Amino acid sequence: MHYTLRQLEVFLAAAHTENITRAAQQLSMSQSAASSALKDLEKQFSIQLFDRVGKRLQINELGRALRPQAESLLDQAQALEHAFKQHDCIGEIKIGATLTIGNYLAVDIMAEFIQRHPSASVQLHVANTEAIGQQVLSFNLDMGLIEGEFQHPDLEVTPWREDELQVFCSPLHPLAKKSSLTDDDLIKAQWILREPGSGTRQAFDRAMHDLLPNMTIGLELQHTEAIKRAVENGLGIGCLSRVSLEAAIDSGRIIALPTPSRDLRRNFYFILHRQKYRSEGIIRWLELCQNS
Incomplete structure (x- = not known):
C-alpha cells in the first residue's frame, strides 16, 4: 500500500479547515509534519489535491472526487480500532437534527440509545435543514x-415518519374564536414564521404557494420557542409542527386554528452520504429511530 491512514487524515483535515496549520492542530501534529504528509501523498501519485491560494488550501476537483472514499476508509478503520480497544462495535456518532426534531424528538432517542449502549458517545448538532444537509455532504455529520x-x-434521503404543521394564535387574537380559517383570513393575517432554509418554512411555503404573494410576513425567526412567545404576545399568528405545540395548546397558552383548505402534512427524513460507511452505531441509531 503506497499511502498511510495518517496521510488520509491530513488530507481530510486540510479539506475541512482549508489551512495546513489548523489541520495539524486538529490532528495534534506539527505543522511541518502535516505539510510533509500531504506533499508525500500528492508526490507518491503525481497528483494535486488542493489549489494553493496564499496560506489557504482550496480542495480541487480531484480532491473532491476522492474525499468520499477517503472518508469511508477512515470511518471503517476507526470502527475497527474501537472494536479492538473496547470489544464493542459502537463508538462515537455525530447526528444532525433540524430544530423541531432536535428539540422535541432527538434528545429522547439519544437518551434511550445511550441507555442501550453505555459505551457509545453521541454528538447532537441542531440547525436548519439546509445546514444539516450541507454538513452531511461534507462528512462533518454521520447522518x-x-x-x-x-x-x-450524493445523499440517500429516506422517509422516517409523518408530521403535520399547525396554524396557531394567541387566545386574545381576533381569529381565536373562528372554527376554521378561510384563504381570506390567511391573506389578511400578520405572520410569524421560521426562516427560509428551514424544513418548516419549506412545508409552509408549499402549502400556501398560491397565497404567498399576498401574505404579510411580519417576522422570520430561527427558533420555534421564539415564534411561540411572539405569537403568545399577540404579534401575529404562526405555523409550526404539532409536535412542538402540544404542551402550549394543552395549557391554553395558544389556540390551534384549523385550515381545511390547506394541506399542511409533511414527512421527516433520514439523510446519509452514499459513500458513508454504515458503522454499527449508525445502524443501531437508525433502528431505534424507526422503532420509536
Whole structure:
C-alpha cells in the first residue's frame, strides 16, 4: 500500500479547515509534519489535491472526487480500532437534527440509545435543514434527521415518519374564536414564521404557494420557542409542527386554528452520504429511530 491512514487524515483535515496549520492542530501534529504528509501523498501519485491560494488550501476537483472514499476508509478503520480497544462495535456518532426534531424528538432517542449502549458517545448538532444537509455532504455529520426536503445526488434521503404543521394564535387574537380559517383570513393575517432554509418554512411555503404573494410576513425567526412567545404576545399568528405545540395548546397558552383548505402534512427524513460507511452505531441509531 503506497499511502498511510495518517496521510488520509491530513488530507481530510486540510479539506475541512482549508489551512495546513489548523489541520495539524486538529490532528495534534506539527505543522511541518502535516505539510510533509500531504506533499508525500500528492508526490507518491503525481497528483494535486488542493489549489494553493496564499496560506489557504482550496480542495480541487480531484480532491473532491476522492474525499468520499477517503472518508469511508477512515470511518471503517476507526470502527475497527474501537472494536479492538473496547470489544464493542459502537463508538462515537455525530447526528444532525433540524430544530423541531432536535428539540422535541432527538434528545429522547439519544437518551434511550445511550441507555442501550453505555459505551457509545453521541454528538447532537441542531440547525436548519439546509445546514444539516450541507454538513452531511461534507462528512462533518454521520447522518441527519431533517424535516424538509433536501435533494442531492450524493445523499440517500429516506422517509422516517409523518408530521403535520399547525396554524396557531394567541387566545386574545381576533381569529381565536373562528372554527376554521378561510384563504381570506390567511391573506389578511400578520405572520410569524421560521426562516427560509428551514424544513418548516419549506412545508409552509408549499402549502400556501398560491397565497404567498399576498401574505404579510411580519417576522422570520430561527427558533420555534421564539415564534411561540411572539405569537403568545399577540404579534401575529404562526405555523409550526404539532409536535412542538402540544404542551402550549394543552395549557391554553395558544389556540390551534384549523385550515381545511390547506394541506399542511409533511414527512421527516433520514439523510446519509452514499459513500458513508454504515458503522454499527449508525445502524443501531437508525433502528431505534424507526422503532420509536
